[in-house]
Amino acid sequence: MSAHAENSGHDGHAGADAPALLPDDAPIRLPDNPSLQRGFWIGGAACLGAALGISLIRGGNGLQAFMHSYLTSFMFFLTITLGALGFVLVNYIARAGWSVVVRRVAEIMMLNFMVMAILAFPILLYMAMSDSPVKKAGAATHAVAESTAKPAVPLVKPGGLYPWTDGAKVAESHHLAGKTPYLNLPFFAIRVILYFAIWIGLAKLFHGQSVSQDSTGSRRVNKVLEDFSAPSIILFFITITFAAFDFSMSLNPLWYSTMWGVYHLAGSAFGFFATLILALMTLQRFGYLKGIVTTEHYHDIGKFMWGFTFFWSYIAFSQYMLIWYGNIPEETEFFRDRQYLADGVYGPWVYVGLLLLFTHFVFPFPGFMSRHVKRNRATLAFWAIWCLGAHFVDHFWIIMPNLSKQQHSLDRVPFGPADLLCWLGMAGLCVAFFLRNASRVPLVPLRDPRLGESLRFKNF
Amino acid sequence: MGMDELKPGAAEPEAMKTSGVLAEYATPEGLIAAAEKVAAAGYRKWDCFTPFPVHGLDDAMKIQATRLPWFVLACGLTGLALALGFQTWANGFDYPWNISGKPLISLPASIPVTFEGTVLFSAIGSFVGVLLFCQLPQLYHPTMRSAKFARATDDRFFLFIEARDRLFEAGKATSLLSGTHPESLETLEEPVHGSPQPGYFKPFTLMLFCLLSIPPLMLFNSRSQPSGDLPRIHIVQDMDKQPKFGPQMGVGENLFADGRAMRPPAVGVVARGEVKADSQLYEGKVDGKLAKGLPASLPASAALMERGRTMYNIQCSVCHGVAGDGKGTVAVRAQQLAEGTFIPPLAFHDDRLRNIEDGHLFEVITKGIRTMPGYGHKIVPEDRWAIILYVRALQLSQSASIDVVPADERAKIKPQ
Numbered sequence: 001m002s003a004h005a006e007n008s009g010h011d012g013h014a015g016a017d018a019p020a021l022l023p024d025d026a027p028i029r030l031p032d033n034p035s036l037q038r039g040f041w042i043g044g045a046a047c048l049g050a051a052l053g054i055s056l057i058r059g060g061n062g063l064q065a066f067m068h069s070y071l072t073s074f075m076f077f078l079t080i081t082l083g084a085l086g087f088v089l090v091n092y093i094a095r096a097g098w099s100v101v102v103r104r105v106a107e108i109m110m111l112n113f114m115v116m117a118i119l120a121f122p123i124l125l126y127m128a129m130s131d132s133p134v135k136k137a138g139a140a141t142h143a144v145a146e147s148t149a150k151p152a153v154p155l156v157k158p159g160g161l162y163p164w165t166d167g168a169k170v171a172e173s174h175h176l177a178g179k180t181p182y183l184n185l186p187f188f189a190i191r192v193i194l195y196f197a198i199w200i201g202l203a204k205l206f207h208g209q210s211v212s213q214d215s216t217g218s219r220r221v222n223k224v225l226e227d228f229s230a231p232s233i234i235l236f237f238i239t240i241t242f243a244a245f246d247f248s249m250s251l252n253p254l255w256y257s258t259m260w261g262v263y264h265l266a267g268s269a270f271g272f273f274a275t276l277i278l279a280l281m282t283l284q285r286f287g288y289l290k291g292i293v294t295t296e297h298y299h300d301i302g303k304f305m306w307g308f309t310f311f312w313s314y315i316a317f318s319q320y321m322l323i324w325y326g327n328i329p330e331e332t333e334f335f336r337d338r339q340y341l342a343d344g345v346y347g348p349w350v351y352v353g354l355l356l357l358f359t360h361f362v363f364p365f366p367g368f369m370s371r372h373v374k375r376n377r378a379t380l381a382f383w384a385i386w387c388l389g390a391h392f393v394d395h396f397w398i399i400m401p402n403l404s405k406q407q408h409s410l411d412r413v414p415f416g417p418a419d420l421l422c423w424l425g426m427a428g429l430c431v432a433f434f435l436r437n438a439s440r441v442p443l444v445p446l447r448d449p450r451l452g453e454s455l456r457f458k459n460f
Numbered sequence: 461m462g463m464d465e466l467k468p469g470a471a472e473p474e475a476m477k478t479s480g481v482l483a484e485y486a487t488p489e490g491l492i493a494a495a496e497k498v499a500a501a502g503y504r505k506w507d508c509f510t511p512f513p514v515h516g517l518d519d520a521m522k523i524q525a526t527r528l529p530w531f532v533l534a535c536g537l538t539g540l541a542l543a544l545g546f547q548t549w550a551n552g553f554d555y556p557w558n559i560s561g562k563p564l565i566s567l568p569a570s571i572p573v574t575f576e577g578t579v580l581f582s583a584i585g586s587f588v589g590v591l592l593f594c595q596l597p598q599l600y601h602p603t604m605r606s607a608k609f610a611r612a613t614d615d616r617f618f619l620f621i622e623a624r625d626r627l628f629e630a631g632k633a634t635s636l637l638s639g640t641h642p643e644s645l646e647t648l649e650e651p652v653h654g655s656p657q658p659g660y661f662k663p664f665t666l667m668l669f670c671l672l673s674i675p676p677l678m679l680f681n682s683r684s685q686p687s688g689d690l691p692r693i694h695i696v697q698d699m700d701k702q703p704k705f706g707p708q709m710g711v712g713e714n715l716f717a718d719g720r721a722m723r724p725p726a727v728g729v730v731a732r733g734e735v736k737a738d739s740q741l742y743e744g745k746v747d748g749k750l751a752k753g754l755p756a757s758l759p760a761s762a763a764l765m766e767r768g769r770t771m772y773n774i775q776c777s778v779c780h781g782v783a784g785d786g787k788g789t790v791a792v793r794a795q796q797l798a799e800g801t802f803i804p805p806l807a808f809h810d811d812r813l814r815n816i817e818d819g820h821l822f823e824v825i826t827k828g829i830r831t832m833p834g835y836g837h838k839i840v841p842e843d844r845w846a847i848i849l850y851v852r853a854l855q856l857s858q859s860a861s862i863d864v865v866p867a868d869e870r871a872k873i874k875p876q
Contacts (some may be wrong), residue, residue: 320568
């Protein structure tokens with residue numbers, strides 16, 4: 001094992017700085033291409049605008065439909081960015097050597113929290129607009145409600161995205177009102193700001209320190225970041241759990257699942273590793289990182305992708321089985337909506353659930369179990385794209401049934417061009433920001449002490 | 461060499477044969493170079509021995525990719541099939557047990573054990589597989605007869621070509637290996653007939669097996685024995701042992717002669733508040749014959765009529781109609797669906813029903829008649845009498861003449 005040679009070797013001089021191991025002409029610097037970046041920025045924004053336009057033209061409260069599609073893509077890209085942060089943190093806490101050559105790309109990916117923070121604004125704005133005036137107590141009976149003058153139809157349907165933003169509905173429901181101390185817009189907004197502050201702070205800390213090591217080669221950076229990684233991981237887990245509760249579980253405010261946080265975490269890791277593979281392959285296709293990121297690294301990232309395929313399945317099934325077995329109506333409503341129209345009558349959403357099962361577990365699990373599949377670029381790329389598709393189906397299946405329920409009924413699966421355009425739009429923005437950040441730093445940590453080990457890394 | 465000298469009174473040296481050629485190297489690189497040569501020469505039965513895993517030795521020796529993963533996969537699939545099959549058989553066929561209404565053969569409920577079975581068999585399979593594929597444990601190997609070989613776990617690297625190899629010829633192997641510049645080169649020998657198994661092996665093993673089988677047999681035996689008089693160890697008592705008789709406790713004749721812990725109630729015993737003495741109220745009968753008129757405890761009143769109207773509209777109007785004309789919504793719809801083969805509910809407005817005893821109406825409400833089910837379990841007796849009062853009012857409404865209506869109400873009725 002290469003670890004043996006490494007461990008006996010370089011720690012002889014404990015305080016010395018790490019040397020630069022790659023030649024100056026190594027393909028590790030992405031040139032700054034402002035026009036390309038601008039293209040992605042504009043293209044991304046245009047796709048989002050087109051999605052909004054299509055939704056509004058369609059009528060029938062298209063804005064509500066757009067917000068659901070928007071939230072789906074938002075969660076897709078947010079979870080991948082979170083996966084990047086988690087990967088970097090775990091690399092430091094485990095003192096990983098194999099992954100050093102790919103860590104910088106992950107660091108750049110996690111800077112996308114800044115893009116996601118801006119993309120969170122429309123959601124908060126919509127939520128602020130989706131309140132409706134609370135009716136006076138005693139006026140809640142049908143008879144009186146009919147006699148009061150009907151207000152003009154609001155632009156934003158009350159409780160259009162998150163039902164608990166509708167003050168009137170909350171006041172009527174004793175159950176919902178009890179959740180108001182947590183589910184109220186000011187506290188929600190503070191929490192969202194807090195999440196992004198923490199995530200951006202951690203991303204900048206770890207990326208900044210890593211980049212500073214490129215010039216100084218100081219080994220102290222590793223020690224500092226190892227020390228920070230432990231509390232950072234605690235923060236990471238707490239924030240991802242509550243962000244999952246806030247963004248996607250509160251779509252069904254009267255339902256809860258204690259596995260929700262880890263469910264999103266599993267999906268994050270799953271989506272992130274697939275994205276990392278594709279990002280590295282794309283960079284290599286244009287000549288960067290050639291000879292630096294090898295089949296061995298792809299094999300290991302593929303192993304993680306496969307492991308998290310199963311981990312996600314395990315968590316998702318646990319969530320399903322506990323609720324299925326308990327058979328408590330308060331809890332089963334989530335799965336009931338995604339399976340049935342009425343007692344014993346299946347709805348079209350059951351096919352989406354089956355699609356999720358098959359794309360997220362049944363096919364990938366045996367599909368790229370074999371090391372030969374993971375070591376072949378073409379097959380690994382195929383499965384990485386497949387996994388990203390499955391990740392989208394996951395968030396679509398979580399979020400969109402709420403739109404179905406609110407707008408028509410569960411007898412239709414509202415998949416349309418707006419969903420694709422939202423995804424393309426956010427993808428464009430994320431890629432643009434990635435290109436911007438990637439052109440400012442070397443694509444590998446030049447003087448990380450474990451870079452040599454990573455370059456020489458060989459799998460069994 | 462070796463064992464023979466330790467045997468007291470060894471008479472003559474045993475016949476020896478060559479077991480192979482052992483080469484010793486001081487560096488892993490030397491070993492790798494030698495391994496490449498030996499592999500290239502086409503030898504099959506040979507091996508390398510190193511104190512630590514040497515990178516690149518697998519490739520140099522041209523060792524084929526291991527088949528262990530397939531073995532583990534097979535074990536895992538076996539575990540999956542066994543676990544899933546066992547649960548399906550146990551709860552689906554052998555001892556079907558309704559657990560909270562879940563299906564008898566249920567995939568979601570079976571998954572945890574199935575998952576565990578797969579993982580368990582895979583893990584055991586990989587452990588056993590590694591031992592099997594490495595042909596371990598090896599109690600004897602020809603290299604054990606070499607004194608130099610002790611350094612194989614220290615700081616030397618060895619290569620051994622077995623004489624069993626089809627290409628083996630002592631001279632050829634030796635010259636091939638000496639071309640790789642080993643530290644030393646040794647031809648190893650072993651007795652032709654092998655060492656005999658020590659005489660104590662068989663009886664010892666048999667005795668060991670017998671001794672080791674005693675605890676499981678004792679356990680098995682104790683399954684059929686009661687635990688005796690010793691009480692169980694029960695630390696937190698709570699209210700677990702109560703001095704009372706529970707079901708199927710087997711009190712014998714300790715309490716009552718028939719073995720019961722309670723006396724059955726005497727014939728005709730009724731719970732407090734359950735005495736239904738008033739046969740007219742509870743059965744609609746007086747002296748065994750159907751009664752006419754309301755029971756004495758329920759005088760006719762506006763309140764009773766109102767109650768009757770409410771209960772009639774709730775329970776009866778769906779079939780018999782709000783006006784008692786048999787045109788309730790259920791009846792109308794059923795007529796449409798059944799295309800005339802549905803037996804319609806009665807309308808109350810014929811002479812037979814106008815003159816029939818109230819007790820008969822009470823019986824019909826309580827027990828049903830023809831295709832009408834009984835409503836006794838749904839409607840308390842007082843409400844049934846209220847309904848009967850209201851039905852009489854309905855009947856009167858359809859058969860009365862204008863004289864029955866009070867004078868001040870007459871103005872409100874317009875001619876039809």
